[in-house]
Amino acid sequence: MHTHFPIMISPDQPNFKTHFAELLRLAASKVASSDLAAPIELTRTKQASHGDYACNLAMQLAKPLRKNPRDIAALLIEAIPASPYLEKVEIAGAGFINLFLKTSAKQQFLFYVLQSGSEFGHSSVGKGKKVQVEFVSANPTGPLHVGHGRGAAYGASLANILTAVGFTVEREFYINDAGRQMDILTLSTWLRYLALHDITVPFPTNAYQGEYVRDMARLIQAAHGVRYVHQPNQLLQDLPLMSQEGVIDTEEQLNKLIANTKTILGQDYAYIHNFVLTEQLGDCRNDLMEFGVVFDHWFSEQSLFDNGMVAQAIQLLEQKNYLYQQDGAIWFRSTDFGDEKDRVVQRENGQFTYFASDIAYHLNKFERGFEQIIDVWGADHHGYIPRVKGAIQALELDPKKLEIALVQFAVLYRNGNKVPMSTRSGEFVTLRELRQEVGNDAARFFYVLRKSDQHLDFDLDLAKSQSNENPVYYIQYAHARVSSVLTQWDEDVAILSNANTEMLTDLVELALLQKLIDFHDIVETAAKEFAPHLIAFYLRELASDFHSYYNATRFLVPEIPVRNARLALITSVQQVLRNGLELLGVSAPEKM
């Protein structure tokens, strides 16, 4: 194919915005002899009368140059080099410089979209740098619920976007398989197993209540019969007093039960512990896979203990003099790094805290050579940030490499009421249930339809009753409509690369073309700001522009040049819709 961009600065990735910014930079270097510290910022205009791109440079220069912004703008415009893509430049308002992109440049841009295909929107600004996105990382103590779903959708979309702009991305799931919660789940399962053999012990109210615990007990029974059955008298030994007869509800009681269970089961405890872990992890993995969320690496917290890495990390802090002993425990001086208080890394009983293994985990991440480490956390962990960043600084690692993306929890509403959610009580709506109710596509899209640090009100009744009015269908419908037109046209799409796009002069058509041009910037901004929702909003706007076009214009007209030009346009729109949906993990159906 012959090139349509004779003097484009970057023929591989025609980017008019950066091109114009470069022109203005050249102009500014002539006008303001002193060097400019700030980069030139161009924004897309909201109104067509303001051109395609606007720049506020003149207003920013007003103070240092001690001149009227409009006068500066005039000087800048005078100094702008000629460009084959620049139609005209105007001064407006308080001193805005409005740049108009040549219509021919917009028209020819279509060839670039068609040629790039599924690669359109991708770039190489990431330069192949190694980035890790760690997300979900839910305790494997029960099914994923709708809160996890948001982290999953966000992290997966973010990873896709970072990949699209040229980073080498690793998706990691951190398995909390070392803590007390796993012991509680093991105990819960064993108690349900005993109940299957008519040995009833009061089931602690603060143990895991969910039906899936009984399911696991049945699996163990089916595989091993009575092998793990023991009489309960030893189990209740030395149990702290019950507040009411037959009710176990304190943490001390739970701890004693766990300790007794370990004694009674001996070697067998590890089997049940391992069984429930494998079972829950497998369930979690399948659930996420069905949701289109796949991880490159599953990292076990337990492995940090097994390999001695936790002890090593703590020793390292000790060597650097950031630890001290008090009340029998070992503390890390996180207050040296702005934390509210110092934090325990090793308890009085000799056990390391979760924080200790997290220090080792992050040290390990740095040792793996990532240039950027992104932790996606639930917003309830925000207080945890200073101590982790503090530990990283204490280890003399670069805290700027670690970025914490906080995702607010999704709050579920049913019949206008908040749905209570607690994993242990078993009262929660699972991600699976949600996916079955509204579908994977709608769920993936709905989750990223708002900024991640905003609370998400998820109205189940609305999602269910209005599933056909979900915005995702609006976008998918636009995609399917194009497919339908192309099917009826019934010719090879390849010939559209010879279309005469100068036929596209209608205002709606030019607006659509400009929208396609915007896609690159949207993806890059989404990557820079960790903001997948920008893609979702962009796609809705693009679909909206398309639907209007569809209703106002007939594509399959007898005049072949007009027809092919319009088909080239809508084929390009379809391509961008598909590429954008792909980033969000949403399917792009040919038919609806």
Place this chain on the structure above:
RNA sequence: GUGCCCGUAGCUCAAUCGGAUAGAGCACCAGCCUUCUAAGCUGGGGGUUACAGGUUCGAUCCCUGUCGGGCACGCCA
């Protein structure tokens, strides 16, 4: 009580890190299918950006205070 986040149309949310007349969707009202998919389109009403000050050419955005909401403040994970 202390710290962090938030407060934008009736509802759910945007607003390209300080820019031009604050935008969408849902809901509501009035129209559009004999022609490429009506899961669509066109038009309409809807706002003192919680409140009060401050900073400057210019504030939803930055600063201070007040009110209201969420979260976190364990030798839990």
